[in-house]
Amino acid sequence: MSGAAMPMSRGGRLLRNPGFVVGAAIVGFAAIIAILAPWIVPYDPFAIDLNRRLVPPSFMEGGVPQNFLGTDQLGRDYLSRLIYGARISMVIGVLTVITSGLIGITLGVLGGFYGGRVDDFVVFCITTRLSIPAVLVALAVAALRGSSFMLVVLVLGLLLWDRFAVVARSTTMQIRNLDYVAAAWCAGVSRWWVLTREVLPNIATHLAVVATLEMALAILLEAALSFLGLGVPPPLPSWGLMISEAKEYMFFQSWVIIIPGAALFVLVLGVNLLGDALRDMMGTDLSR
C-alpha cells in the first residue's frame, strides 16, 4: 500500500468511479432524508383522511399540488410515508448489518485464525446456515412470536451472517501467515492483541464490501417480509408494507405500487453500487 507506487490514492480512485459517485449520492440522500424525516415531511404520515383517498400524484391527471405523490387508500400523504419508509429501511439495514457482522466476523476470524477443529466447526456452521431457507424461517419465526420492528432486525441479523463469516475466514487465513503478524508474535504480544490490532484492521475493507451487500439484502428482505404481512407491522410505513397495502388497487392505479417499489429499487441499487466500487478496488472474492 505504498503511495508512491500508485498514481492516485484510494479515495481519489473511488471518486473517479461513476458507480461509486452515483451510489454514494443515493445512499447519502436516503440517509439525510431518514435522519431529517420528522422535520421535512409535509404532513403527518399517519394522519388518515378518508375523504381524500387515492388522490393521484400532482404530476398526473387528477392530482393536486398539496400531495406531491398523492395519497394512499386511507388518505395518508404518500410522500410523507415514503420519507418515513426511508428511515425504516435504513435503520433495519444498519442494525441488521451490525448484528450479522458481529456473529459472522467472530466466527470467520476464529475459524481462519485457529484453523483445525475450530475451523471445521465454523465451516460446518456456515454450511448449515446456507441450507436453511432464510425467508421461510424468518416468516415462521415472525408468525410464532408476533412480528415487530426489533424482531425483524433480530431474525435478519441471525440469518444473514454467512457471507461475513466466509469472507472474514478466508481473509484471516491469508493474513495469519504474513510477516507482520509473525513479527507481532515475536514481539511477544498477546493473542487478543494480534487479533484486534493486526488481523481485524487488515480485513476491515473486505468486510466493508460484505457489509454493503448484506445491507442491500437486509433492506430487500425486510420489504419482502413486510409485503407478506409478517415484517414491520402496520401502520408503520415500510415500503414493502406500502406495496402490500396498495396491491389491490394496482390494476386501476399502478402508481400506488410503482412509487414505493421504485424507491426501494433505487436505494438498494445505490448500496450495491457502493459495494461494487469497493469490491473492484479491493478485489474481494465473494464466490463461495
Place this chain on the structure above:
Amino acid sequence: MLRFFLRRFAVAVLVALTVLTLAFLLTRMSGDLAISIAGPNATAEDVATIRRVYGLDRPVWVQYLDWLGRALQGDFGESYFFRDRVANLIAVRMPVTLTLGLVGLAIALVVSLPLGILAAVREGSWLDRGVGLVAIIGQAMPSFWLGLVLMIVFGLQLGWLPISGVETWDGYILPGVVLAFSAIPSLTRLTRSGMIEALSSDYIRTARAKGLSRLSILVKHGFRNAAIPVVSIAAVQLGFMLGGSIVIETVFALHGVGYLAWESISKNDFPVVQAVVLVLALIYIALTLLADLLNAVLDPRLRTS
C-alpha cells in the same frame, strides 16, 4: 477419490441432522405451542385438550426423539388445518415448485451464459461494463415488486400472459422470469470471471496458434473449462430459488410448496411449516453435495483439497 466422497457425504448427513434439530426447535420457540395452535379465542380447556391430543404434555426430549424418528421415515405428521398427511400435501405441490425452479434456472442460464461470455471476450469495454450494470440492477430488483409490475404490464395492459395461476403452461413464464432475476447476477459474474481465466491460459494460445476458428476456441476450449464452477453454482442457485419461491408463489398464487408454507404459516399449521423448511433444506443439501461431487469428477485438482 473414495475418501473425498465419504467425507463429503458424512458432512452432508451431519448438516441434515442439525437442520432436523433446528426445524424441531423452530416450532418450540413460541413458548407454548398448544396456545399458538388453539388460536386467540381458545379457552383453557381447549388448550389443555390440544396439549394432550398432540402429545405436547410429554417432556421435550421425548417429543424430539419421537418427531426425529418419524421424520427420518418420511412421516411429518398430520396437518392441523388441511386434515391430511403432511407428506401428501408436500408431494402434491412439489411438482409446481420444481417446475418453477427449473424454468427460472433455465431462463437465468439462457441470459447469463451469453452475457458472461460476451463480457469476458470484450473485457474492459463498454459492453463489459454494461453487463456489469445489468448484474447490479438484477441484484437490486425487489422480486415481489417486479412480479407485480410484470403482471400489470404483460398481464393487464398487453394481455399476453396470465396474471396468476398455472392452469396453462404460459403461467410459468412471468414467475420464472422473476425467479431468474435472483440468479442472473451471480451466474453472469461467474461465467465472466471463469471465461477470462480460461481465455488467458496457455491452451487457448496453443489453440489460436493452430489456427482454429474463434468460435471453436471460445466454445470448445474456453467455455468447457469455465463451465465447471458455473455448474456447481447453478445447482446451489436452484436450491436458493426453491427456498425463495415462497415470495413468488404467493405473488402469482401458484399452488406450490412455497404457497403451502405461506398458507400454513398464516394458519398456525406448524407441522406443515416444519416439514417444508426441512424438505427445502434437504433438497439444498442434496444439490450442493451433487455439485461438489460433480466438480470433483470434472476437475481432479479439487479432490486433494
